[in-house]
Amino acid sequence: MSEIDADAAASQKLRKSERVKRKGNRTSEDGDSAGLGKGRAAAFVAPAMLLIAIFLVFPALWTLYLGLTNYRLTGFAATHPRFVGIDNYVNALTDSRFLNSLGLTLLFVLGSAVIGQSVLGFAIAWMMTRVRKGVKSVVEFFVLLAWIVPSSVSTFLWLALLDRNNGTLNTLFGTGTTAWLLQFPMQSIIVFNTWVGTAFSMLLFSSALGAVPPTQLESSKIAGAGAWAQLRDVIFPHIRSHVLTNTILITLWTFNTFTPYLLTAGGPDHRSEILPVYIYRLALSEGSLGQGSAVSLIMILINLVIALVYLRILREKKS
Amino acid sequence: MNSMQATADSSARPALMRHFLGLMGKTLFIALVLAFFVIPVLWLVFAPFDAHPSLTIKAPQFTFHNFEVLFQTPGAIASLGNSIILALGTMILVLVLGALASYALSRVKIPGRDILLYTLLLLSSIITGTAAMVPTFLLMVKLGLIDSQLGVILILGSGIMPTVIFILKDFMDSIPKSYEESARIYGAKPLRILWDVGVPLARPGLATIAVWAVVQVWGNFLVPYILLQTPSRTPAAVVIYTFYTEGGQPNLALISAFSLLFSIPVIAMYFFVNTRYGFRFYGGIKS
Numbered sequence: 001m002s003e004i005d006a007d008a009a010a011s012q013k014l015r016k017s018e019r020v021k022r023k024g025n026r027t028s029e030d031g032d033s034a035g036l037g038k039g040r041a042a043a044f045v046a047p048a049m050l051l052i053a054i055f056l057v058f059p060a061l062w063t064l065y066l067g068l069t070n071y072r073l074t075g076f077a078a079t080h081p082r083f084v085g086i087d088n089y090v091n092a093l094t095d096s097r098f099l100n101s102l103g104l105t106l107l108f109v110l111g112s113a114v115i116g117q118s119v120l121g122f123a124i125a126w127m128m129t130r131v132r133k134g135v136k137s138v139v140e141f142f143v144l145l146a147w148i149v150p151s152s153v154s155t156f157l158w159l160a161l162l163d164r165n166n167g168t169l170n171t172l173f174g175t176g177t178t179a180w181l182l183q184f185p186m187q188s189i190i191v192f193n194t195w196v197g198t199a200f201s202m203l204l205f206s207s208a209l210g211a212v213p214p215t216q217l218e219s220s221k222i223a224g225a226g227a228w229a230q231l232r233d234v235i236f237p238h239i240r241s242h243v244l245t246n247t248i249l250i251t252l253w254t255f256n257t258f259t260p261y262l263l264t265a266g267g268p269d270h271r272s273e274i275l276p277v278y279i280y281r282l283a284l285s286e287g288s289l290g291q292g293s294a295v296s297l298i299m300i301l302i303n304l305v306i307a308l309v310y311l312r313i314l315r316e317k318k319s
Numbered sequence: 320m321n322s323m324q325a326t327a328d329s330s331a332r333p334a335l336m337r338h339f340l341g342l343m344g345k346t347l348f349i350a351l352v353l354a355f356f357v358i359p360v361l362w363l364v365f366a367p368f369d370a371h372p373s374l375t376i377k378a379p380q381f382t383f384h385n386f387e388v389l390f391q392t393p394g395a396i397a398s399l400g401n402s403i404i405l406a407l408g409t410m411i412l413v414l415v416l417g418a419l420a421s422y423a424l425s426r427v428k429i430p431g432r433d434i435l436l437y438t439l440l441l442l443s444s445i446i447t448g449t450a451a452m453v454p455t456f457l458l459m460v461k462l463g464l465i466d467s468q469l470g471v472i473l474i475l476g477s478g479i480m481p482t483v484i485f486i487l488k489d490f491m492d493s494i495p496k497s498y499e500e501s502a503r504i505y506g507a508k509p510l511r512i513l514w515d516v517g518v519p520l521a522r523p524g525l526a527t528i529a530v531w532a533v534v535q536v537w538g539n540f541l542v543p544y545i546l547l548q549t550p551s552r553t554p555a556a557v558v559i560y561t562f563y564t565e566g567g568q569p570n571l572a573l574i575s576a577f578s579l580l581f582s583i584p585v586i587a588m589y590f591f592v593n594t595r596y597g598f599r600f601y602g603g604i605k606s
Contacts, residue, residue, distance in 0.1 A: 032427050036509045044423035044509075048416040048480055052442070055477035059454035060446045066454060124352055127345065139349060142356040148589050149360075150538035152556040153578040157359045159569075160366070166373045168358060195359065256447040258541045262560075276449035283453045284545065292453045303445035311441065 060300060066293035073287035081290070088294035098295060100270060101278040105255065108190060108274050113254035116194030118246055121201025126231075129209055140202070147199035155262035158192050181264055185272035189260040197254065201246050208242035209235070241313070248310040252303060275299055363582065366575035373571060385576035394550055395577060398558035401468070402581075405543065405554050406536040408472040413483045413532050414525060416476075421487035422513050426496075436485070443481035448474075448541050456545055466548045474546065475536050483528055490524025491517065530592050534585050555581045 036044070067088055071081040092098045124143060128136045146154065161168050162180040170178055180188050212235055220234045236243075258276045266273035266281055273281070279299070283292025366372040370380040389395050424432055448455075455474055456465075464470030494517065502512045518525065540556045547553050550561070559581065562573040 035503050036427050041423035041427035044419040048420035051477045055473050059451045062454040149582050152559050153582050160362045161359050256449045258449050299450045307444045
């Protein structure tokens with residue numbers, strides 16, 4: 001019996017020492033070079049996570065609950081909010097103002113991001129591969145400038161450009177007193193957002209184009225391919241994943257931008273009321289916090305779908 | 320070389336023609352692109368120095384008077400100060416917490432680290448200022464942080480924190496570990512090692528993040544617009560919308576001069592970072 005005991009003890013000791021050794025190995029493989037250990041590492045991570053949990057995650061979860069109540073900014077329902085179930089969602093999905101807003105948002109994203117920013121950004125990036133360096137840096141500087149200027153300032157620049165009486169556009173085109181922001185509100189904010197955001201697509205595509213092997217371009221030229229065929233058969237297959245990344249990122253950003261509010265405030269008559277502006281007006285101007293939260297959650301869900309598609313593509317690219 | 324070959328054979332004329340048309344097309348395209356991007360900005364260059372600024376872009380009757388008026392306008396310069404407070408406050412918050420978190424995540428394999436990082440990436444892209452404005456507003460009311468600059472800093476900081484941790488972790492991963500190991504042999508504690516070894520080595524990353532955070536906060540309109548009410552606490556991005564003349568018209572002399580003053584710091588920082596580090600991190604620099 002004692003023999004067995006001793007045996008067991010010995011083997012236990014052996015296992016223990018093996019475990020220690022393995023543990024030691026793993027730590028150095030992990031690169032825990034400062035000797036943090038898991039406990040202290042968790043303590044280092046905790047403050048940042050706490051901040052994110054309280055001020056980013058909690059509000060999002062609260063949206064879930066608020067969207068199920070008739071909570072209002074002022075009045076009786078502000079102090080005594082009532083649980084109304086999915087009424088807000090039913091209201092939203094049957095409300096013509098919400099559906100109008102959703103449609104405008106899709107139009108806005110399609111027009112200014114998917115078509116405007118990526119097509120123009122690509123065209124500029126492509127053209128810049130065939131011009132002198134001086135021209136390239138001048139063009140890139142101005143495209144970038146539109147992106148850098150704070151949004152409060154860039155909207156003023158566009159108010160000055162599009163003004164009815166003294167606007168630069170009317171002076172240039174001789175279009176009299178066309179009130180662009182009132183007569184063409186959607187077109188105006190689409191062009192404005194294209195102006196603001198093209199820089200990102202341009203930068204991304206210009207680094208993508210830099211990675212296309214020049215030998216393939218040369219041989220396609222020798223084979224007599226025109227510019228269009230070259231674009232389709234040589235360049236596009238190389239930058240396909242960049243096109244996807246670019247499209248998804250700018251779609252997310254454009255979908256969530258509030259800046260057009262500073263140009264048209266959603267008007268006239270809700271004709272440029274994209275979702276972020278709609279939520280702001282519904283919840284904080286008109287005080288329907290519950291209804292606004294329901295729309296917010298719908299928006300977060302749409303964001304989630306876009307982001308998941310993005311992560312999926314990222315993972316496929318890695319493997 | 321192509322065109323030289325072309326002149327040699329019989330198809331010289333169409334080839335030359337095509338070359339000429341191509342050049343024309345290229346020039347026209349560049350001219351249009353430049354016009355589209357330059358014309359709106361011209362106002363920012365001319366109007367601030369114009370004695371009688373209007374919305375039309377014109378050669379100015381040169382003056383610095385608009386800036387004198389701006390300096391006398393109560394609240395104008397103070398609002399730039401508020402922008403600086405918000406930008407620096409957020410920057411310090413995300414740098415300190417982000418450096419601690421990304422360092423630990425880079426060096427220790429905490430269980431579920433990769434999932435945590437992916438979830439963070441996901442969260443930062445789906446919960447945006449616009450999508451979460453209602454609960455954010457209510458949360459700040461309940462916490463008594465409405466109309467407080469600290470509240471704005473906490474909200475803005477938490478919004479960009481996931482991205483900060485992401486970018487910083489990449490930088491931390493690239494720091495050679497041998498320095499820390501030798502510091503450890505000499506008996507330095509982890510926090511000491513992070514401060515004396517990690518931070519100096521990660522300086523390019525930290526500088527990048529610092530500039531990025533400042534640019535993000537500097538231009539943000541929505542969060543301070545919703546959360547701040549007292550004019551003396553409001554940053555420049557919001558105050559610019561309060562400059563109206565007694566007749567209710569936008570005060571263009573004031574707005575144009577202020578716009579220029581407000582834009583210069585971010586433009587300068589961008590090009591500083593661009594020349595120093597390149598735009599390799601442009602992924603999330605402005606959303």
